Amino acid sequence: MIEVSGLTGGYQNEDILTDINLTINEGEFFALIGPNGSGKTTLLRLMTGALAPSGGIIEISGKPIQTYSPRKKAEIMAVLAQSSHVEFDFSVEEIVMLGRYPHQKGLIKHISRRDKEVVSEVMKQTEVYQYRNKPFKWLSGGEKQRVLLAKALAQEPKILFLDEPTNHLDVKHTVEMLQHLKAYQAKRQMTIIAILHDLNTAALFADRFGALHQGRLVKKGDLSVLKNETLLQKVYEVDIKHHSHPTLAKPQMLVAPEEMHHSNPHALEAEVDQNEQCIHIAFPRPLRVLSNAVVGEGLQWLCHFCNFYVPKNYDCSNPADDVRKWLEKAGIPLGDTLGMMTAVKLADKAIVNEVIMDTHIFTIVTAGVGNAMDITKEHPLAEAWQIGTINIMVFLDEHLTDGAFVNAVQSATEAKTKALVDMEVTDPATKSIATGTSTDSIAIAATQNGTPTPYAGSGTRVGKAIGQSVYRAVTEAIENYRTRVGK
Numbered sequence: 001m002i003e004v005s006g007l008t009g010g011y012q013n014e015d016i017l018t019d020i021n022l023t024i025n026e027g028e029f030f031a032l033i034g035p036n037g038s039g040k041t042t043l044l045r046l047m048t049g050a051l052a053p054s055g056g057i058i059e060i061s062g063k064p065i066q067t068y069s070p071r072k073k074a075e076i077m078a079v080l081a082q083s084s085h086v087e088f089d090f091s092v093e094e095i096v097m098l099g100r101y102p103h104q105k106g107l108i109k110h111i112s113r114r115d116k117e118v119v120s121e122v123m124k125q126t127e128v129y130q131y132r133n134k135p136f137k138w139l140s141g142g143e144k145q146r147v148l149l150a151k152a153l154a155q156e157p158k159i160l161f162l163d164e165p166t167n168h169l170d171v172k173h174t175v176e177m178l179q180h181l182k183a184y185q186a187k188r189q190m191t192i193i194a195i196l197h198d199l200n201t202a203a204l205f206a207d208r209f210g211a212l213h214q215g216r217l218v219k220k221g222d223l224s225v226l227k228n229e230t231l232l233q234k235v236y237e238v239d240i241k242h243h244s245h246p247t248l249a250k251p252q253m254l255v256a257p258e259e260m261h262h263s264n265p266h267a268l269e270a271e272v273d274q275n276e277q278c279i280h281i282a283f284p285r286p287l288r289v290l291s292n293a294v295v296g297e298g299l300q301w302l303c304h305f306c307n308f309y310v311p312k313n314y315d316c317s318n319p320a321d322d323v324r325k326w327l328e329k330a331g332i333p334l335g336d337t338l339g340m341m342t343a344v345k346l347a348d349k350a351i352v353n354e355v356i357m358d359t360h361i362f363t364i365v366t367a368g369v370g371n372a373m374d375i376t377k378e379h380p381l382a383e384a385w386q387i388g389t390i391n392i393m394v395f396l397d398e399h400l401t402d403g404a405f406v407n408a409v410q411s412a413t414e415a416k417t418k419a420l421v422d423m424e425v426t427d428p429a430t431k432s433i434a435t436g437t438s439t440d441s442i443a444i445a446a447t448q449n450g451t452p453t454p455y456a457g458s459g460t461r462v463g464k465a466i467g468q469s470v471y472r473a474v475t476e477a478i479e480n481y482r483t484r485v486g487k
């Protein structure tokens, strides 16, 4: 365990760090974060005993760092410093072997079998084994960094200090190095203290975090440190937003430069293009979208919105691939596009494009009610995937928060269901009023102009605009459908 209390220190009588108090537990991965010049390296140097503090105490396993002999320190801790320039004519293996020095006993050091085993193991772990006979100076920056990490690991330290260990490493080697370190750490209960500039990497691999700002440790704690946008904004002096990693319970940070938040005043002036196969709505700039569409699902920024017609006997074994093929054929850029499917004739579509309660809102709906369902009643589940029949796309000139997007889906769904009630659409299986159809799709797309709106439920201006627009569009689309099929 490392205990830092009341630590003050710096260079040539100038204190860089003031009153640092910190406990780092055995076996944890502690990340030091903070902007350039905030004092991270200075803190690391003080903790390793390379710099003498001007005040305060640093204890390692209950003993002040000053009481450790250099040899004892080298036995328990290893340091991978920032930009270590070793340009001697050593081979990679010789450099890594230097890490074994503290473990070699006697006046005349000799390389033991164990030394050889450890060196070869760490070279394999850091993927430098294949370069073992090469001169170190021939290696690339990233390869050198991995060799120096291997040297540090060869020391078999209890505590590993890393100053920007992923400097020079590409994405693959960054992830691999930190994964190896985590595995190694778990095996040996090694404590890692690392300066990490990349907050996303820190979020993925570190257990706890300390944020330095102008020589003070302004926050320490778990992932909540990285989720604290106000803190990060103060420390880094740039707007940082966090969002959730799509597959891991970890936050990821995104920088949002102020000057890039441009106004988008004509964003709802879309071009609508329609033929028998597809309705294509194209916006000149991307809209933020929440959707369950076949292609473009989740939260995304998209410019193109397509609703494809498919016949009732369409083979739906791979709808996303089909939509991608159709988009490619039509020359519509896949990465910018949302794609839905419907078995309803596209000519039955309804468009409501107006300003409701100060909100410019444009809703387009295709609606067939052949597979209408009452969601509250027990039903045999549909055996095969069926094509969505009420497809709703809502475009708004509003700025919705993520929560407001969810509210907007709620509002649109309530309005759809009200339309089904008023149109007396029934579930053929239960004979009760339907709440939707079995495979409905929805997209809420907003320009994100203006001040963020946190709510879009039925008690809000935006929610009411969505409700009225969707109600009218669904009603008209069902009327069109019924007129065509003669029901």
Ligand SMILES: Nc1ncnc2c1ncn2[C@@H]1O[C@H](COP(=O)(O)OP(=O)(O)OP(=O)(O)O)[C@@H](O)[C@H]1O
Pocket (backbone or CB within 6 Å): 011, 012, 016, 034, 035, 036, 037, 038, 039, 040, 041, 042, 043
């Ligand atoms: N050897 C030195 N002598 C005098 N001042 C120094 C020395 N090394 C660093 N400093 C100063 O101490 C302050 C903190 O530097 P430090 O290297 O600890 O910051 P850092 O947070 O690690 O920055 P970076 O992210 O840029 O590596 C800086 O203002 C720096 O100029």
